[in-house]
Amino acid sequence: MTAARTPAKTPVLAAAPDDRHAGRVAASVLSAVLPYLVAVVAAFVVAGVIIAALGHDPFVAFRSVLTTSFATPFGVVETFTKWVPLTLMALAFAIPLGAGRFNIGGEGQLILGATAATAVGITLSDLPMPLLLPLVLIAGIIGGGVWAGIAAALMARFRINEILSTVLLNFVSFQVLDYIASEVWPDVGAGFPATVKVGDGAMLPTVGKPALHIGVFLTAAVVVVVAMLMRRSVPGFELRAVGINERAAKVHGIRTSRVAVGAVVVGGMVAGLSGAIEVTGVHGNLLEGIQSNYLLLGIIIGLIARGSLALVPFVAFGISILEIGASAMQRSAQVPAELVLIVEGLILLFLLLSDVLAARLRTFRSGSRTATTPPVAPASVSTEPAAAGGRR
Amino acid sequence: MTEVTNFLALMVTAMVPYIFAAQGTMLSGRAGIFNVSQEGMLTIGAAVGFLVSLKVGSNGVGLIAAALVGALFGLVLAVVTTYLRLDQFVVGLALFFLALGAASLLYRVVIGVTMSPPLIPLLSKWRIPLLADIPVLGPVLFNQDPMVYLALLGSVALWWFLFRTDAGMRLRSVGENPKAADSLGINVAATRIWAAVAGSALMAVAGAYLPMIYTGTYTDGIAAGRGWLAIALTFFGGWRPQFIVAGAAFFAGMEVLALRAQVAGIGIPHQFVAMLPYVATLLVMVFAFRWARVPAYLGRNYDRESRLVG
Numbered sequence: 099m100t101a102a103r104t105p106a107k108t109p110v111l112a113a114a115p116d117d118r119h120a121g122r123v124a125a126s127v128l129s130a131v132l133p134y135l136v137a138v139v140a141a142f143v144v145a146g147v148i149i150a151a152l153g154h155d156p157f158v159a160f161r162s163v164l165t166t167s168f169a170t171p172f173g174v175v176e177t178f179t180k181w182v183p184l185t186l187m188a189l190a191f192a193i194p195l196g197a198g199r200f201n202i203g204g205e206g207q208l209i210l211g212a213t214a215a216t217a218v219g220i221t222l223s224d225l226p227m228p229l230l231l232p233l234v235l236i237a238g239i240i241g242g243g244v245w246a247g248i249a250a251a252l253m254a255r256f257r258i259n260e261i262l263s264t265v266l267l268n269f270v271s272f273q274v275l276d277y278i279a280s281e282v283w284p285d286v287g288a289g290f291p292a293t294v295k296v297g298d299g300a301m302l303p304t305v306g307k308p309a310l311h312i313g314v315f316l317t318a319a320v321v322v323v324v325a326m327l328m329r330r331s332v333p334g335f336e337l338r339a340v341g342i343n344e345r346a347a348k349v350h351g352i353r354t355s356r357v358a359v360g361a362v363v364v365g366g367m368v369a370g371l372s373g374a375i376e377v378t379g380v381h382g383n384l385l386e387g388i389q390s391n392y393l394l395l396g397i398i399i400g401l402i403a404r405g406s407l408a409l410v411p412f413v414a415f416g417i418s419i420l421e422i423g424a425s426a427m428q429r430s431a432q433v434p435a436e437l438v439l440i441v442e443g444l445i446l447l448f449l450l451l452s453d454v455l456a457a458r459l460r461t462f463r464s465g466s467r468t469a470t471t472p473p474v475a476p477a478s479v480s481t482e483p484a485a486a487g488g489r490r
Numbered sequence: 491m492t493e494v495t496n497f498l499a500l501m502v503t504a505m506v507p508y509i510f511a512a513q514g515t516m517l518s519g520r521a522g523i524f525n526v527s528q529e530g531m532l533t534i535g536a537a538v539g540f541l542v543s544l545k546v547g548s549n550g551v552g553l554i555a556a557a558l559v560g561a562l563f564g565l566v567l568a569v570v571t572t573y574l575r576l577d578q579f580v581v582g583l584a585l586f587f588l589a590l591g592a593a594s595l596l597y598r599v600v601i602g603v604t605m606s607p608p609l610i611p612l613l614s615k616w617r618i619p620l621l622a623d624i625p626v627l628g629p630v631l632f633n634q635d636p637m638v639y640l641a642l643l644g645s646v647a648l649w650w651f652l653f654r655t656d657a658g659m660r661l662r663s664v665g666e667n668p669k670a671a672d673s674l675g676i677n678v679a680a681t682r683i684w685a686a687v688a689g690s691a692l693m694a695v696a697g698a699y700l701p702m703i704y705t706g707t708y709t710d711g712i713a714a715g716r717g718w719l720a721i722a723l724t725f726f727g728g729w730r731p732q733f734i735v736a737g738a739a740f741f742a743g744m745e746v747l748a749l750r751a752q753v754a755g756i757g758i759p760h761q762f763v764a765m766l767p768y769v770a771t772l773l774v775m776v777f778a779f780r781w782a783r784v785p786a787y788l789g790r791n792y793d794r795e796s797r798l799v800g
Contacts, residue, residue, distance in 0.1 A: 152599060200579060256776045259725070261526065263775070265718040269768045277761040394587060401580055434598040439591030446584040447570075454574045 133456055134402075137448035145441045149433050159431040163423030163438075175308045177415075177422050179380065182317045183208075184421075185414040186372035187396025188403065189324060190242075190365040194260075195405045196328065197340045197361035203249055203264025204369040205393035206271035207242035211370025213278055214241025215300075215377045216293055216384040220283055223297025230299035235316075235374050242370015243363050245271065250362040254355050260362060268393070279384055292385035302379040311379035318411070320368065325407040337361050391439075395421070398442050402449060417442065497746060498630040502638055503703060504742035505735075507532070509641040510696035511720035512727065512734045513648055518564070518689030519729060520652065521682045522665040524789035525567060526582035529717030530589030531560050531690055532697030533710075537593035539698025540708040541600050543610045552610070553637075553698050560694025561687045563589060568686035572679050575791040594710050609706035613637060613699075637699055642735070649731040661685055665785035668792040678792055693717070715768070722771050726778040729785060744770050 146156035167177040187204045194201040215238035222230055249263040279291035302311040328334040339347040340357045348354045376388055399417055403409035424438035511528055518525050525531075535556040543552030563585050570576045601607065613635035621632040631638075652658040663671040664681045672678050700712050723741055727734030744767035751763040 252772065252776070258772070258775050262718065262722045262725070263772060265715070266722065266768045266772050269715045270765045273761040273765045277759055281759055281761075394590070397583060398587060401583065434595055436591055436595040436598055439587055440595060441591075443584050443587035443591060447581070447588070450576045450580065450584070451570070451574070454576065 129456065133449055133452040136452040136455075137445050140448040140452075141441050141444035144444055145437060148437065148440070149431075152433065154431050154433050159427045159433045162426045162430040163420060166423045166426035167419045172308050173422065175306075175310045177418050178310055178314050180421055181411075181415055181418040182313050182375055182379070183372045183390070183392045184395050184399060184418055185317050185321060185411050186368050186375070187392045188399035188410045188414055189321070189396075189407065190369035190372070191396050191400035192365075192403065192405050192407055192410055193324065193328075193337075193368065194358075194361040194365040195341070195400060196407075197337045197358050198344060199253070199358055199362055200261045201246065201249075201264055201362055201365045202261050202393070202397070203246065203267050203366070204396050205389045206264070206268040207245045207366040207369035208373040208376070208389050208392065209271040209275050210245040211238035211242035211373030212377045212384050212388055213274060213373075214238055214370070215374035216278070216283075216296055219296025219300035219377065220294060223300065225297070225299055227299035227301075230297060231302065231378065234296070234300045234378055235371065238370045238374020238377070239367045240370065242373060243367040245370070246366020247359075247363050250359040250366075253362065254359045264362075275384065275386065275388070279386060285383065288385070290386055293383045295382045296377065300378050301382060302375065311375075313375040313379040316371075316375065320371070321407070321411050324368070328407055333357070333360065394439070395442070398446055402446055495626050495629050497750070498626070499634070500746045501739065501742045502630055502634060504745050505738040506637050506641045506703070507696040507699050507716050508720055508723055508738040508741050509645060509735060510699065511693045511717060512723040512738060513645060513731060514689040514692030514696070515720055515724040516689075516727070516729050516731065516734060517648065517652075517692065518686045519724065519788050520665045520785055521661050521685035522668060522785060522787040522790065522792065523568060523571060523682055523686040523689075524578050524582070525564070525686065525689060525693070526579055526721065527563065527567070527586040527589060527690075527717075528693050528720050529713050529715070530586035530593075531563060531693035532700070532713035532717045533593045534563070534589040534596075535560055535694030535697025536700050536712045537596050537697075537708045538694070540610060540701040541596060543702065544608055545600075549610065549613055549702050552702070553695055556694045556698035557691040560697075561691040563694075564687040564690025565683070567690065568683040571791055572682050575793060578789050578791065593708070597708050597710075607707045607709075610701060612706060613702045635703065637703075645731045645735050652731065662785070665787050668787055669794075672792075672794055678794070682792075693720075696720070719767070719771060722775060722778075725784070726771075726774060728778075728783055740774070741767065741771070 142160065146160070149156040149159050167173045187208065190204040190207065191201055215234045218237040219230070219234045222233065225233070245267060246264070249258075249260055249267055252258040252263045253260045276291050279285075279293050283293040285292045285294045302313050302316075304311045328337065336347070336352045336357050337360070339350070339352055340354045340361075344354050347357075372392070373388070377384060381388065395417055399410060399413045402417075403413045420438055420441065424435040427433050427437075428435040511532060514531075515525060515528060538559045539549075539552040539556035541552075542555040543549045546552065567578075567581055567585055570581055571578050615633055616636050616639070618632040622628040624632070650658075652662060660671065660676045661681055663674075664676060664678050664685075668678045671681075696716070697713060700716075701708050705712065719741055723734060723737045726740075727737040748763050748766045751766075752760040756763070
């Protein structure tokens with residue numbers, strides 16, 4: 099806020115409007131970034147106390163958390179490789195969130211996407227790469243979309259809360275994966291449920307050394323396209339309208355139920371793509387545990403980004419650094435890597451709290467204006483009972 | 491005959507975590523706070539319950555410790571949603587992550603990585619004289635561990651409290667129309683807070699029961715979706731204690747059926763049998779959501795200075 103005042107005081111008249119504008123931009127950037135800084139620092143302080151209480155040196159631990167990603171070329175590649183599923187899974191959560199719907203089923207959608215991609219990659223393994231790779235990726239997108247579509251249909255037709263249906267479908271998907279990997283195309287030598295490898299033509303090309311698969315660029319493209327569509331297209335506008343005020347959107351002729359279904363399905367498609375990329379870029383086959391903990395991380399990233407699609411890739415990069423650093427921390431400082439999940443949860447909680455704090459400070463400064471906490475999720479999420487129950 | 495009795499006895503045991511978790515969800519939701527951190531509460535409850543039981547040597551103390559830790563999480567949820575009016579779903583999810591992380595960190599710190607994890611003794615059965623001799627009903631209902639009795643009697647008590655006492659009616663009114671409740675002098679904030687605290691404590695007890703009856707130890711993912719199923723069960727039970735118990739029988743029956751079919755091998759791949767509880771839940775919800783009478787203010791935060799009605 100101080101940044102806003104200083105340039106405005108400059109006596110040069112001609113430059114004043116520009117300066118004031120710049121000052122205002124600086125102030126708004128500062129007020130946007132400040133809660134994040136506060137939240138991250140506070141979470142690290144708590145983590146430091148826990149690490150010290152466990153008898154380790156917090157500073158050694160933090161150094162390895164924050165520097166591992168940049169210390170070696172391998173660290174950089176590893177960080178970007180992790181960034182891909184984290185970003186896509188965060189989008190899979192954040193897109194439906196824009197319409198006020200909670201997609202907690204990214205895990206299942208990822209697995210079904212990976213399953214569909216693997217199925218195409220194995221059965222058509224003789225096809226040349228320019229033909230097979232797009233087919234495999236499209237199969238992944240469709241697989242994820244169909245899986246999310248089940249939940250979306252139950253939501254629209256029978257008013258089943260999407261939090262529940264998407265979560266339950268996750269548990270079904272684990273069994274689908276197990277069946278495919280141990281009965282349909284099992285790799286007998288693996289020792290755990292895993293399929294045989296997909297055809298060579300299904301693998302994503304890589305660049306550089308150590309190799310980085312081009313799914314990274316694909317992901318960046320997806321982020322740009324989705325963010326543009328959300329801001330500039332009619333469906334994107336309708337989706338945001340439903341998220342901000344479902345009843346108003348309905349009154350103005352938006353088919354809210356159809357928009358919500360579309361949002362959930364698109365979220366599933368993105369998660370499915372993420373599954374296909376894990377198969378074709380990282381593992382080369384479908385295996386048990388391919389979903390890792392990407393669902394949780396995707397939700398955390400989506401919530402920390404406050405549902406903003408443009409912020410998602412940056413938050414995902416930060417979390418990716420934390421995740422890569424955490425396993426290094428376990429090796430170098432003997433601090434359990436499980437701590438990182440606590441840190442991420444704390445960042446989210448402190449972010450919410452610092453938002454409240456910022457709002458209170460603003461009210462305090464501007465006197466009579468009423469306090470409004472900036473919404474983390476669209477307004478309909480917190481005010482509309484349908485989000486909780488079955489009366490949509 | 492013994493096969494049926496056996497199945498029913500296992501089902502009654504499997505009901506316990508569902509009952510505790512769903513009654514906790516219901517109690518908290520009846521006051522308007524929709525807790526979505528069940529899965530996390532079950533997991534942290536299992537970790538704390540196991541570790542304390544192991545160190546102290548008493549499962550009872552382990553259960554109490556788990557309840558206290560659950561209550562602490564519930565307190566955080568209640569305070570930040572009631573006083574700071576943060577979004578209940580977002581905070582619930584944040585607490586879910588915190589609880590998962592805390593549970594596996596606790597286990598790692600106390601036990602470390604071992605080839606053979608230490609075990610706690612499973613809960614022993616309390617045979618109720620005379621009643622246990624009734625055919626079928628006896629072994630099913632009256633030769634169980636104490637937590638079974640606590641779950642069933644507790645559900646009756648909860649029903650009595652919510653629908654037959656003044657305090658219970660006040661609690662329900664807070665979840666239906668807090669403005670009206672406030673105007674009648676009911677302390678909305680205090681009611682919401684203690685309901686959420688008690689609710690989370692019940693969820694953690696549900697988690698602590700798992701190592702004490704099945705595994706004897708804590709493992710990551712021990713809750714295995716029971717927390718999420720408990721939310722489904724709460725809707726299925728129409729937010730009423732008596733129907734929640736009935737629903738728990740269905741959920742537990744599915745769970746036991748899937749396990750037994752897997753062991754017995756009935757010709758279809760075991761993965762499809764393992765899907766059964768989740769698919770059945772989805773199908774059942776198609777009907778359950780028609781009759782679910784949800785507390786009107788569920789998941790919303792009350793702002794007494796707001797001019798909006800309802």
